[in-house]
Structure formats: structure tokens, C-alpha cells
Amino acid sequence: MPELPDVEKFREMLESCAKGRAVQHVVVRDTGVLHGVSARRLRDALVGRRFTRPERHGKWLLARTGGPTLLLHFGMTGSLVCGSPDDAVEAHDRVLLTLSGERQLRYRDQRKLRGLWLADDDTEVARLLDDQGPDAMAVDRAEFAAVLSSHRGRVKTVLTDQTALAGLGNLLADEILWRARLRPTVRANDLTEPDRRRLYTQMRRTLRSAVTAGCVPPRDSWLTGHRDDPDPICPRCGAPLHRSRMAGRGTVWCPRCQPDGA
DNA sequence: ACTAATGTTAGCCG
DNA sequence: TCGGCTAACATTAG
The missing domain is CATH 1.10.8.50 (Helicase, Ruva Protein; domain 3)
Structure with a gap:
């Protein structure tokens, strides 16, 4: 599913669902989607942080917090789901972020071709996106x-x-x-x-x-x-x-x- | 059983 | 160095 338009939809969803809300719990149900970060470090970095305005570059989604940035890439079958912590967990819900206000964000992906990265600061964000060409929406x-x-x-x-x-x-x-x-x-x-x-x-x-x-x-x-x-x-x-x-x-x-x- | 699926990347070859 | 190809990753649907 995910090309630029899908990721932009996820960005808008993330903004309306998560902006201004604090992360209360992080559950990694499948560590296979984590890249260069352990479940523990992900949790320690995110719990207590509030999401700010998310960005997108190409097919990458940047979930910013003012501190560390969570980078998401959806491969061919990934999606971002915003719902309630009470919603039934599905088989391919790989990571659950419970937010303040009874919200829960989920990284859902069948094939696990890509996944989640954590950047401690903007230097690391830039390093992760280093090889990307200009964004197709923004290029003149x-x-x-x-x-x-x-x-x-x-x-x-x-x-x-x-x-x-x-x-x-x-x-x-x-x-x-x-x-x-x-x-x-x-x-x-x-x-x-x-x-x-x-x-x-x-x-x-x-x-x-x-x-x-x-x-x-x-x-x-x-x-x-x-x-x-x-x-x-x-x-x-x-x-x-x-x-x-x-x-x-x-x-x-x-x-x-x-x-x-x- | 086999194939292809909206993605990316390492390795090989010319 | 560049471009092209294949296999690999993991999983499902036809």
C-alpha cells in the first residue's frame, strides 16, 4: 500500500491523533520491526514524551517529540492505526504506543519488510535520511x-x-x-x-x-x-x-x- | 505447488 | 562510477 500519498495520510493521522499527547506505554509485540534500537531503549526514549508536528520525506514518516524522533517506514504492507487501547489487537500489530487521552497508535505490518528507527537528535535523523533524493511533492x-x-x-x-x-x-x-x-x-x-x-x-x-x-x-x-x-x-x-x-x-x-x- | 504483491538493499556483472 | 539484474527479507492471496 504505502507510497507517498499513503504515508502523507499516516502523517495527517498521526498529527490529529497524537500531536500534543504524551506517550504512556510502549509495547513491542515483535522486535523484528525494530532497527538499531531495542524495545527497552525505545520505551525509555519515548515514555513521557509528547509528540509534536510530524513530518514526511518521501516514504518516511518522522514522528517528532521535541527530543528523539521515531522514524517509520511502511514497506509494502505497513500501516499506522490510531484507535483506543481497548480495540482488539490484531495479528500484525507489531508496536503499540498508548497515549494520553485514551488513544493508542499502532504500527501494523504483515510482511515486516521495513519498520521503526529511533533517532536521538536531528543529526541522526539527517544521517538516516542521507541517501534520500528530494521529496516528490516538494521538488521544483x-x-x-x-x-x-x-x-x-x-x-x-x-x-x-x-x-x-x-x-x-x-x-x-x-x-x-x-x-x-x-x-x-x-x-x-x-x-x-x-x-x-x-x-x-x-x-x-x-x-x-x-x-x-x-x-x-x-x-x-x-x-x-x-x-x-x-x-x-x-x-x-x-x-x-x-x-x-x-x-x-x-x-x-x-x-x-x-x-x-x- | 507456484506466483506475484504498492519496498529496499546487498552482491554480482558488464 | 553507473546501470541492470537477482536474491533475500516475511507473509498472504489467488
Whole structure:
């Protein structure tokens, strides 16, 4: 599930659920999601702290407290749940943070591909996010163009490379390229100036809608609404969509709408 | 039984 | 150094 729009939804949830509230209890039900921090140190660092305004960079969520920062990454199946301590605990609830005011935050994740990190200060936050490219929501057109021009790989690979640009995942990349009428296999540095402008515009439009929806919505008018169909059809031109594999990820595109750049 | 799934990373190769 | 590929991580659903 989690790409930038999902993580932004978690950020908004965290802000409304936890901002200003103090951590009363920390329960780690599965230490497999902790990275570089023990359950004891996590508890000692967080209990008694109050959450301040959370931030997001790419697919990372930063739960700030004014002291240490809890960093969350949701992998492919993670989510953040805000509820009551009385809610039934589910099988994949890995970490529970009980907050003042009868609230409880939960890091829920089936596959445990990523998890939780703890940074003692901003220096350590910066170190953990050191390899991240500019955030896809915040990047300006010039910087975006510079990212594309400086990579010789395929444009889809560049869009999903978190060190080049942070936030886009497999679904968003396919969706944005389809809207911009660019084939995922074209070389990023072969894009023309109009290509780059169109790609930037469509990235912004797609992100704006997806952030409003809180996910990459599988709407009928979106490519994403059809990628799991048995015989998918392009919702724009009716041509049969193509499927392939790029960098190990399933890739869907329209051979008619997204012509070979050459 | 086999495959793919919205993520990331180490290791290998050219 | 860069880009591309594969396996691995852990788990479930079709």
C-alpha cells in the first residue's frame, strides 16, 4: 500500500491523533520491526514524551517529540492505526504506543519488510535520511529536470529510485508515465524539455489527487484501476495494455498512448 | 505447488 | 562510477 500519498495520510493521522499527547506505554509485540534500537531503549526514549508536528520525506514518516524522533517506514504492507487501547489487537500489530487521552497508535505490518528507527537528535535523523533524493511533492521543476538529466537509466527506474526522487512507488510511476504519455523504458536523459515539463505537470496532478484520496486510487479513469484486470484495456484509448517487468517490478503501459520515444 | 504483491538493499556483472 | 539484474527479507492471496 504505502507510497507517498499513503504515508502523507499516516502523517495527517498521526498529527490529529497524537500531536500534543504524551506517550504512556510502549509495547513491542515483535522486535523484528525494530532497527538499531531495542524495545527497552525505545520505551525509555519515548515514555513521557509528547509528540509534536510530524513530518514526511518521501516514504518516511518522522514522528517528532521535541527530543528523539521515531522514524517509520511502511514497506509494502505497513500501516499506522490510531484507535483506543481497548480495540482488539490484531495479528500484525507489531508496536503499540498508548497515549494520553485514551488513544493508542499502532504500527501494523504483515510482511515486516521495513519498520521503526529511533533517532536521538536531528543529526541522526539527517544521517538516516542521507541517501534520500528530494521529496516528490516538494521538488521544483528545475530540480526535477536536473534529476532526469543526470540519470542515464530508464525513466521508470529513475522515478522509483528513492535516492534520485523520494516518494514515488511502482503504481505511481506507471500512472504518471501513462498520463505523461511516456514509455517507461525511455532513457531519462533522452527526455526533451517538453517531455520533462509534461512529466512534472502530470506528477504534480497525480500526486495532488492521490494525496487527497490518501492512496493511489484504483479509479476506472486511472491506469491503476486496470492494472490487475485479467486482460487490461487502456481507459484512454481502449488498446490492450502491455505488461512487463522492470527492475523486478510489474510494469503496465499503453503501447498506443505511450509511444516509443525514438 | 507456484506466483506475484504498492519496498529496499546487498552482491554480482558488464 | 553507473546501470541492470537477482536474491533475500516475511507473509498472504489467488
